[in-house]
Amino acid sequence: MRVLGFGTYERAKHPRVGILLDGLRQRGHDVAEANRPLGLSTAERVTMLQQPWRLPLLVLRLLARWTSLAVASRRTARSHRPDVVIVGYLGHFDVVLARLLFPRTPIVLDHLIFAADTAQDRGARGLRVRLLGLLDRLALACCDLAVVDTEEHRALLPRRIRGLVVPVGATSEWYAAGHDASQDASPSAVFFGLFTPLQGAPVIAEAVRSARQRLPELQVTMVGTGQDYPEARRILADDEAVTWVDWVDPADLPGLVARHDVCLGIFGDSHKARRVVPNKVYEGLAAGCAVITSDTPPQRRALGDDGVLVPPADSRALADALVAIARDRETLQRARAACAAKGASFRAERVVEPLEAALRSLAA
Known part of the structure; x- marks a missing residue:
């Protein structure tokens, strides 16, 4: 054809x-x-x-x-x-x-x-x-x-x-990045996006602040800027374990994400947030990260039992999930392996x- x-x-x-x-x-x-x-x-x-x-x-x-x-x-x-x-x-x-x-x-x-x-x-x-x-x-x-x-x-x-x-x-570049990536010894999580209400960046910030109190070795990278960026920055203040990156060239983004253990999806509770599966969920799977995102019907259908799903707009549940998945290397590896296997179906x-x-x- x-x-x-x-x-x-x-x-x-x-x-x-x-x-x-x-x-x-x-x-x-x-x-x-x-x-x-x-x-x-x-x-x-x-x-x-x-x-x-x-x-x-x-x-x-x-x-x-x-x-x-x-x-x-x-x-x-x-x-x-x-x-x-x-x-x-x-x-x-x-x-x-x-x-x-x-x-x-x-x-x-x-x-x-x-x-x-x-x-x-x-x-x-x-x-x-x-x-x-x-x-x-x-x-x-x-x-x-x-x-x-x-x-x-x-x-x-x-x-x-x-x-x-x-x-x-996800594109082939994300799968290649997942295949080639190596991780640091400290557990790490990454969020990337436009900081729109759908993505729930303030919810992520609150969760990271709580999770870091219980798991101080957790390292977090926040990529992007947008509507909710100032609020997210305010919540996390000057936490030295949080790295803020305003912009990453699209060609470099897969490699950056793949170097992290956990990829964070979306956590807003708007009507639109409950209708989508964002690019970052598929890309996180392809990059070999464990994926944590909101528990909505489309995301549950996409991820099944392989991702970690938390209620929308619930920073406490997200913090609990982060701590549970990142507290030891063995738990992280199991979660990442499950997500990588699921990611193969989205080539x-x-x-x-x-x-x-x-x-x-x-x-x-």
Whole structure:
């Protein structure tokens, strides 16, 4: 089958579409890409959509990328006429162009986030959320299949939209990092993210403070910045066992995470937090870390008994879990081995199995 990956997606920042396309390649499909990265993060895109005066910059940049995409698509179509077009993550606008350029070709939208849902989780309300809801519906109306990551997200799709659940998974770089990593003698945990309410960074900070009182040798790395960063810093104050890293190059992140024993997932209690399995859970598994995250239906389905699940927004339960898993090397090794075994099921070639079947049906 000939597949075209299409859009302004950025593999390094948002690996989801790369996992889908690489998985299809590994399963023997002819995959080409027409990709012109927009150069904006998820947070920047959401901010622009929340602040209308910034929209001209988004429109100008989008038009420039679209012009280049249109030329690249025509060139690619001459030698690689696609049976299916897959529009990459954050493709709310790109899918409209894809529908115009490929009117008779099945279009698959990797709809990993709902714009309205994400903005609402980050504090937006009222008219802005309604407008972003319209954007979601427009994007979905332009596709033949919407790929989401959990059953909870599929339930948000309009009834007339065909949806398919495909776990996010992890790229090969994370598995390679897990294979090559070596750990320090002291137990260690890592969190990385954008410090959004969904992630529950203040809950993590409270838990780390409590856990370190009982397990002083525990070392913790906090990677990233964002909305809840100041509060997390305040809670942990000047604890010398906590290392703060504002930014890590995506190419270096797998190696950094794999050097830790425990990867922390998300601990917020918002509606969105209860609908997702974040990238960091799959990546932590692939890196060979023991994974601790919140006990929500989608995360329980993904991890089963192999991860450590605690109630959302419960810093005491998270502290207890950290101490229990990190108190001795043997316990840590058992937890890490269980998570590494579970992680094998989320390699790219495995997670795309349901997508491959759906694409064959669309192209028939």
